[in-house]
Amino acid sequence: MDNLLALRVFVRIVESGGFAKAADAMNLPRATATKLIQELEKHLRIKLLHRTTRQVSVTPEGAAYYERAARLIAELEEMDEAVSNSRAQLRGRIRVDVGSVLANQIIIPALPDFRARYPELQIDLGVSDRPVNLIGEGVDCVIRGGDLADTSMIARHLADLDWITVASPVYLNARGKPQHPDALQAITPANPTSPAITHLPGHAIAGYFSSLSGRAFPLEFHKDGERILVHGDAVVAVNESTAHLNTLLAGVGIGQTFRFAVEPWLRTGQLQQVLPDWTRPHHPLHLLYPMNRHRSAKLLAFADWIQDVFAPFNCRGR
Template identity: 35%
Template sequence: MSSALAMDQLTGMRVFATIVDKGGFAPAAAALGMSKTMVSKHLAAIEDRLGVRLLNRTTRKIGLTEIGAEYLRRCQEIIQLVDEADGRLLESHDRPRGLLRVNAPVTFSERHLAPSIAEYRRRHPEVQVDLVVNDRVIDLIEEGFDMAVRIGRLKDSTLVARRLAPAHMALVASPAYLAARGRPERPEDLAQHDCLIYAYSSERDEWRFADADGPRTVRVKGPVSSNNGMILMQAAIDGQGIVVLPTFIVGDALRDGRLVEILADYRPQDRAIYAVFPANRHLSPKVRSFVDFLVERFGGRPYWEP
């Protein structure tokens, strides 16, 4: 049976049940938003297809035939089942539920994303969150993720990106390191200092700054490199050198004085934090609700800013 034929039959069942419920063709037509002629055609189509008479008509009233009464009962059962199925499907699509698979960077997840999940699930208890953390860029579709959190300057892709928050970068060192080695006065001075290198950066040994005179690039080197921002922050706190890190990592250390910002007039190039997800006209409620939640939690001036 074609889907069009099935829809016609279901419509005919609704028309027949409405005629009986409303007690006539005219009130049924008004209730269904159809013409009286169209209501008559739907009923005639059912009777022709089945080869039976469902209603006895007079000029003053209508009445069910015996087979019409049986057919009405079956129609009402089918209509109820269809309406319940539609209602449950729409309800499931209207509220967040199911497994939400998220990929995100390690340090941002540990410090900010993981503590946020409890609040999100208090709002949406029917969502189960599978948070997988790593610092490599993965293929969301190939690896089965609903969305990812990414930090930096995004490359062109088929993914949809929504900006969650700024990722301000800060050049920092410990007071002990600066007391021993001196405070750099301009970016070029960094060539004479120990610099701590983030291994996954495309600019790992070339740090870029900007001031009123425009951008500038400085080549740096140092005793420690790592693919983990927390390790680099701890190395800086321990006096091992100078490091460029986002404030969502070093904000607390700046507030309590374990680190101090240097060259504040020469800002490292800032980045941003994004939620990315596959392009889809019908974005699922679980993804939409989680992205909206992250914008609410991290947007504007993020709480981690010193």
Template identity: 35%
Template sequence: MDRFEAMQIFVRVVEARSFSKASDMMNLSPAKVSRTVHLLEERVGVRLLNRSTRSVGVTEDGALFYGRCVRILAEVADAEGLLTKDRRTPSGTVRVDTSAMLARALLLPRLGEFYARYPDIDVRLGLGDRNIDLFQDGVDCVVRMGVIGDASLIARQIGRASIVTCAAPSYIARNGTPRSLDELRAHHAINYVSARTRKSYPFEYRVNDDIVRVDMRSTLAVNDGSTYISAGVLGYGLIQPSRFMVAEHIARGELQEILTNCESPSTPVSLVFPHRRNLSPRLRAFSEWVSDVAQDHPDLQGV
């Protein structure tokens, strides 16, 4: 048994959660994939996978072994990349998932520069604030805001987004401007509900060394970032978005920052990969470019 090939096959089975899918992805026979994993389990002396008629799941020992295999395969890929990355021009397709708001505010304004630098790379953006399976959906990376809760993924933080509390002039004209957190509780907000977690986000503020969360009264809740900001511009309530997403609305006077004396905690912006294994030159090029864009943005705190 080739142990290196066995690790590759095992990792692919774990990621695909299926022997048949792994065999298709690797262009190997199902019998070879199954036999290789069986021999690997015999060699290490523990069960690595739980098999059923419907799915394949990793055992506790298998999860530990998977993590070590991923690191070993990544080191090999990195070593090979040292010899090849400067000898060819990156080309091909990079599949990226992100939210429509992040694409519109962060990526699209600078994407022309990326194409000028890498004309042979085709970027395909999937837009949506939802849970995706990077393995099953064939996504190379995700550009996402917020804390990444899945420990099996590799997250590279590229910035921190400043958070502001805003209101439309029409809302302020009707309801006045809150000057403190106590006054804020008497106002109405537009609640943002995450399509991924289905939870409503409270307004957050840093008071001394503590984070104070204010659950706002609301008659409108949305789960789309563009709609959330549009509803704020129309005066349906207070909103608390990332500043870089509303900077143009603030500049045009469509939204006004309020409670500027109350700091809100920033939120991380990250690149998320299914693993460090086999990062292609085109994906490395895209990730470095996105990191540079985030570092240059005036409303993102660099890391």
């Protein structure tokens, strides 16, 4: 049995969802693909795939084996890339994970340019605000914001993003514009046990909470050396950045988000800035990837490209 070919066929079957598609993509007879998988399963003494006349599914053992096999095949491809050192012939697949609003408003609109440069390089774009495990989930690189906690990764700075505090005109007409961050703080009743006193928030907050911890992030305001954190009354909180933008547009309350994300709606008047004299520190963005991937030609090509894509959004650059 050709072990390497069997691994490639197995990975392609899992990714394409069928023996026929995998065999056709690899220009192999379908009988050969079937025989290779049978020999691989016999060699491993486990069942990798459930096969019926209509579909192919992966067994739990097969799923675990796939994760390692896919990484191994990727590493072999990187070895080939390093030897050929030809940017024009980059091919294969790269898995990138990024937050929702960054993907939808910055990266996806720029992808036709990437495809034109590297037509044989496929991007699998994982779009989620949930932090991922690069090694455990087979991800090549991620774009993350905030302080860098994992020093085992290579980090390439992409941009520093501006924050802005906004609300919809519908909300502001109903509740008024706050003149100070303290107006966003929840009002605590003087006698919480008295049924005659109702808890009334100063303003409603359209909140954002961590997918990892479940805790809501406070609004943050800086001015003349003063720093104010506002937890407020988060009447609605979400854990995904595009959904957060939509809660602001819907008039749920006041919130903070990236300036680039709301600029189209600021121009049309669907959102308005509040507390413009109060700022928040810039939000750094980095591309992160494991140390063992620093020689990957396709990853470095993507890193160079994505750095150019984010350059116009770098508030320090402006």
